[in-house]
Amino acid sequence: MAKNFLRQAFFSGRWYRMAACAALATAAPILLADTTTGAPASAALGSPVEWPGYRGPSGDGHAQAENLPLDLNDPANLVWKTEIPGVGWSTPVVLGNAIWMTTATGEGTSLCAIRVDRKTGSIEQNIEVFHVETPDAIHKKNSHASPTPALEAGRLYVNFGTNGTAAIDTATNEVVWRNRNHTLQHFVGPGSSPVLYGDLLILTCDGADVQYSVALDTASGVERWKTPRSGSLREDPDVKKSFATPAILRVGDHDELVSPAADHVYGYDPASGRELWQMDYDGFSVVPRPVAAHGLVFVCTGFTTPKLLAIRQGGSGKLPPTAIAWEEKSQIPASPSLLIVGDLLYVMSDQGVATCLDARSGRQLWRQRVGGNYSASPLFADGKIIFTSEEGTITFIEPGTTYREIAKSDLNTRIMATPIAIGSTLIVRTATDLRLYRKPL
Template identity: 25%
Template sequence: MFRLTLLAGLPLPLVVSVCLLNSVAGCAKKIPVEELSTGQSGVEIIDQAITTKQSDWPAWRGPAGDGVAPDQPLRTTWSQSDGVAWQANVPGRGHSSPIIVGDQVIVATALDDQQKQSVVSYDKHDGSERWQTVIHDGGFPSPRSIHKKGTNANSTVASDGERLFAAMLNSDKIFVTALDLDGQQLWQQEAGAFNPKFGYAPSPLIYKSLVVIAADNQGGGYLAAFDRTSGTPAWRIARGNVSSYSSPAIGTIDGREQLLISGCDTVSSYDPSTGELLWETPCIAEATCGTVVIAGDRLLASGGYPDKETVCLSGSGERLWANQVKLYEPSLVADNGLVLAVTDGGIAYCWSLEDGEQMWRKRLGGNFSGSPVVCNDHVYVANLSGDCFVFKAADSYELVAKNSLGDDCYASPAIGDSQIIFRVGVGSGANRQESLICVAAPE
């Protein structure tokens, strides 16, 4: 990577030429982040009700943001003729994972040829399309600014039970858009400038009366929070000039509420009401994609690029154990004292949450982008060839089933009301069609 310090002493025309050739590296345009405090914004943070149901999967990584679903009847084996309740076509492309809110299944998607970014709703019972709302028309980034595996709709929608919140990169900025459950736009706010290296990926999360987004980027990264009723910016804090792709997580640990995110060579903790930095621990890597997992009084995170590390921290950021395994795109999941992981290259691991002891290691096969979810002490995870592996969340490896979904699967599944909803691709090239597949438990 070219850095300005390496260009010192070169003739100006040569410096300019190097910068043009390496515009995604050290010479990327830096845009100062306009920080905002709650004192300046005047936004009051209150314990506003969240009306999602126990049977919902209302945001990225589910109801608790950790990839674990409440126990419920669920299939472990299925086929197109046995267990698939419905299948629905999704227009365009997106890695936005499905969410379940009431009787709706909702995804974000992008039609690249028309430069439209949309949110689409389907009926949970039969897969029929209920509504489709375009939230951006035009303003797409250059294809050179999007990773070859990425899309213009990577971020998963979040819901508070009354509204839907989508975060999108458009017109070199991040916008947060709120819709009601009928798809009507309530508000749209610019979060800040964004200089993409490989596009935008983080998903929004809900805290009290706020919706919070992350936007780490090489032009000037930040976290920002908005009042979820009005869209008024509540606070914004700078995070440095590094491109990273992780979504924030939130939870109570060590007796205090913490907003947690990996990337920029740290795991960092913030006060979710104000954005104030509580602590940060150097670890993992410059760029990460996975979301921090809260497991009791411990935090788990992995990544990334260019370094390799999986780490377990205390609620105050103390290192408890670590290893040199890397999960770049998939997130970790923890269940019953075990940490379960599937690497991008298709190797599954199980470690003890207590001390990091490796319980087992197994090559599943294929490559993975989606994150594992757990229900009924079973792990569900799909690879990029469209195969869903189901294995026991136990201290010894036991494969339960390997089920075919389609020709690819980049998104993570949603679980609710005894249904598993997958977003898959069928076909390839110009003939590829994205679909939602609903796997339902027997009545």
């Protein structure tokens, strides 16, 4: 049944016809609030903290933000809105005044990096990174530009799955290097985002045909290490693939790259790629990124019946079932990642059911049907938890052992990317545009 479902999804993916990247590089934003108040740049833009990659500075959905607007339907809180050419579900990344994201135009033939001015919303750069003559088909819920870029001072790293990885000099806007050596069969399009670790850019390549992790030199794009998945897999190619972004976690005196894949989760030394540990489970097409707290790493197992495993950290080799401190089988996400706030673990299912668990024991504290369908991951910002549905409803709740909704805004547009929060601003990428929200200064 799973195979037939995925094959149907594979062939039913809708391709979009848009203009080429360069043709829309001068798209003008709609300015909806006063951006010339005379306030210092730091005050106008909020904290200078960057948003360097998937799930933010700490990689776990926590944002350094305060005084965010709660009513996103109030025109006074919308500073600007800019149409973004093409289609892409990648989360924007931010450093200083530059907001970067990826997109795909021409039914996936043109893969681009876009830079938007954070103050005005103007598109400043639209760089075609790769041209693909015959793009693969994708799932109807995916895009050809779903992996979130990685950003550091001076360099933007973009990944388009099997179509290639590249580095862009953010001062000159030139492509410094391209690497198209890591091809694979996604079957439903790319998903895993690249991860920076020192001078390494780590990619996850879990296809229907090949499965491995690989690290590229950030300066040159040359391969530094490559580690095949060691666990055995089932014969059906559909259940060999996966799409999770790994997490780099500090465990004792060393770092671990925790990387979920089909039927196994692995722990690697991120510097060398050496496998440190492995645990088996039954699942594939894993998307949620692991999070950790209280000596436990929390991993979702993917399709077809997702489970949440709380695995004790510090193990080595093939981990036994006793390494699982607790597990949960009900309302576990296949797409959104988890969120830890203090002792509490927040889980949003794909079908819009939110659950709060005691992170140490797994005990359920509350469960609430928020409504809608979810691909975006929860965000913790300004002391609030933010849920964003595919239908464009953004819900703010108060963290705690009881469910308490603070605010809800229906933007009436499709949203697949996770919003980001920096300083006093909330940045939302919808299916068609990019928006910056802030209370009037």
